[in-house]
Amino acid sequence: MRPDILVVEDDSSIAQFVAASLSAEGMSPRVAATAAEARGELRASMPRLLIVDLGLPDADGVDLIAQWRSECGVPILVLSARMQEAQKIAALDAGADDYLTKPFGVGELLARVRAMLRRAAAAPAPAAQLRIGALAFDREARSLAVDGREVHLTPLEYRLFERLARTPGKVVTHRQLLADVWGGDQVDQLHYLRIYMGHLRAKIEADPAEPRWLLTELGVGYRLADE
Template identity: 35%
Template sequence: MATILIVEDEAELVKILRSYLEASGYSVLIAKRGDQGLALWETHHPDLVLLDLNLPGMDGLDVARAIRRKGETPIIMLTARVEETDRLVGLELGADDYITKPYSPREVVARVRAVLRRSGAVRTVNSVLRSFDLVIDLDAHTVTRGGDGVELTPTEFNLLVAMVDQPGRVFNRLQLLEAVQGTAYEGYDRTIDAHIKNLRAKLEADPKEPQYIETVYGVGYRFRKE
């Protein structure tokens, strides 16, 4: 499991990024100050750093300089700055990628995967998930059950991937909503129940006695471990 260090002082943004990255199988460390982020990097040696430029305690560019003096950890800079000079300075310091706010959390996860793949820092995240008789191809965006294709909507597909990627983990409705929509505020969390019902209708032999997606009463849902 790759470890991603997020150095960012916007709490809501950190919450969403963390949810997406963990749903994609990454371990996540959080720092809200630049100096704290550098200390975590020195202590934990993460596989990649998501680094905001405007930080209290220590500017993001200074953090990047300090990291580059001591190591080659991949860095993706996150910033609201739009000036070309800021971008060029960041890249000249050795940043591997540069994302300007606002951005999609899915885009960030995709960039993280791409940078890790290019750097060879860790094993590439599996593009195919398998559990029981289900095969989920992330690149082709297809699902088969026992060799037969299963037609899912994009929301159903993302919901299934989030759960299958971490079997046995209990997700509450808000976490699942974030995983499929990108933010906790774009929909009512009870809509997840409708998506789960539709998924079960397409995947389960008997939706009333589900074998894949289990309900954890009072909490949410989980995909059953083999």
């Protein structure tokens, strides 16, 4: 079956270029020029992947990504002319899986799309609920509680915790976490991971300096304790 991909782009020339490239690769693209059109397309049928421009005429792309990420787990690839690091981080924080800056080559676009589809297809379906001691995680409700106290997580913090919670007790390498949470072009940005792991520990651990659940494997990665 041809993967269904929704391209949300108000520049018709770029939208047509992306759609034609995806179609030639054996995919089935749909195009929406506005946030309103995209919402209609999503209501009609959920795609396998979203490709989203940040500069839409009727909504800010970052806000839109945050809204969609709270409603579904579809991978999101950002296409944008915004090149500043803070703008990229804002989109990734909101819930985007990867970021491609305009102008871009068709080869890189297709490689990233293929990689995101592979990761989504290969990911095993994790249990809806996970309980480890006083820690309770519910994927369907997108909620996390410690000792009965609900912990508010930002979209990116949630994605980082959820990635570790897929394989409790097993180490997830720095590069795996960076690729799965921030995107394939961020695998060398270890400071992102350290900063957000610090945020998570501050919210979850009784003593962030002596973590009970979010454990460090020196030089390798992190794991979520399973007992």
